Amino acid sequence: MALEPPRRLVTALGETAQDGDDWLEKLPEAAEQAVALRELTVERVHVPGGRSGLVVLVRLADSTPAVLKLVPPRSRPQSERAALAHWDGFGAVRLLEPSAADGALLLERLHRDVSVRSLPEAKALLEAAGTLRRLWVEPPAGHRFETVAERTGRQADAMRASADGEVAPLVEAALAAREELLAGDAEVRLLHGTFRQSKVLQGDRVPWLAVGPDPVVGECAFDLARLVRDRVEDLIASPSGASITRRRVKKLAESLDVDQERLRGWTLFRAVESGVRARRVGREQDAELLLEFAGWL
Template sequence: MIDLPDAVRAMAVRGPQWQDWVDRLPRLLQTQLDDWALTPDGAPMHGFCSIVVPVRSRDTGPAVLKIALPDEESEHEHLALRRWGGDGAVRLLRAEPHRRALLLERLQTRDLKGLWDIEACEIVASLYRRIHVPALPQLRRLPALVERWTADLTALPRNAPVPRRLVEQAITLGTELIADPTCSATLIHSDLHYENVLAAERQPWLVIDPKPISGDPHYEIAPMLWNRWDELAGYVRDGVRRRFYTLADAAELDIDRARAWVIVRTMHNAMWELTEQDEPDPDWLTMCVTIAKAVQD
């Protein structure tokens, strides 16, 4: 039986769904190892909501077995990876969707955190162009998600500790953006940042861990702005803008549309912090507001 890392066991404190998943995880792992005739080949690793075990098999050689928390974000990961077929993304070898189990090619552990952030932005922009392909009908649709989140944003109290001007701006922009029929025309990753790109042998860099949506390519930029936040200390506004324009220009995205989605996404993040946390993190709220302001001229 696989011994779970302490950090994976600690996920159980996040709530009943997490507790149930962590409790079942050793058996899930063993069952999948047996079913696919896999042999563990290294210490388990983990993401925010998954465990990844290096394995070997007679058929595939070195690979990794990933099992994710069964939620709506992980439901269609296998479909996105299969659609990309290894072009710009980690290659899917096998999938057992109802267990959220994926057998993936083994990549290096080196990600984009070690690179200058602007160089990393250029790499990610080049990957956008490879993974942004026509949408899949099975995926969650961005307009439906944003419609729901906009309703939640509208319900935010007027005295919430974020500028009301930005809240109302995000409501207006979100409503306008999802009225465009192209808003659900493209398969997007939706959580593409520095740690979700790994070095590889067959291609220099490959995308991992999609939370796929049928959406708008311009939606992708925001996570590259709020990750590696501490590095921007002392020049926050200029640092955010430099990342933003590097990504949008290198990927040949429309600046106004990309800016609108950054504002919408950061205000959604602020809303979730205020409504889902017993004690909202003031630093996180400040970051959300700062990014929304920084991308605007």
């Protein structure tokens, strides 16, 4: 069976590809080798799949259903592996293989077509927030995870380089919020890094489990900020979207014992950063939604 990457993955990785990056070209062969190395039986490639890596539904030698995931080196697969190993199935998908020379991830099988996003909005936010809380643990001693300061520092540099007259005021506000947030004291935890409703899938051993972390170490408000803007298209379409957003910030902050102003600040930074990045790669509609949302904060 040819293990070809879905179109969604090809498009997403093409937006961030650099000269000389041939990972996508070599992916089918790498996937075949990963399957053979583990003596797996392939069922199918998950379609449409995610935007960061190839997901293949497989079975182990004993017929146990599992998932084989391959992501490019720039997506830090070893960091994802380390985080999943540390969580050990608590709040997140379970890692079935402690180490792998080829960087592939062998994971327990979840119901990939059922995420908390399929629930009514209020219930979805509740279940997603509960899952996120379980992930916020102390990072392992001697960890090598990226920090919030390091990640947002790179993002801030890219934002400055891309800010034109139209978005400059929002970029300046977002950068100022980041500086203020990093200057303050906050409890440090291991964070999912890219958490949203679609990253919480239905499981068998527990109802909901997180997948696809891009782990980072820092304060919880940074992680929660991405959840605030979930279903942003619905928020923008609502005549009361701005007030709903402010209530959501308050409700999520209170339910997870996070400082409301710090959550608002990180929500602003992350929305502007995502909006500017979307403009940079030509996703104008996404950019407009994100930047309008950011303006409410």
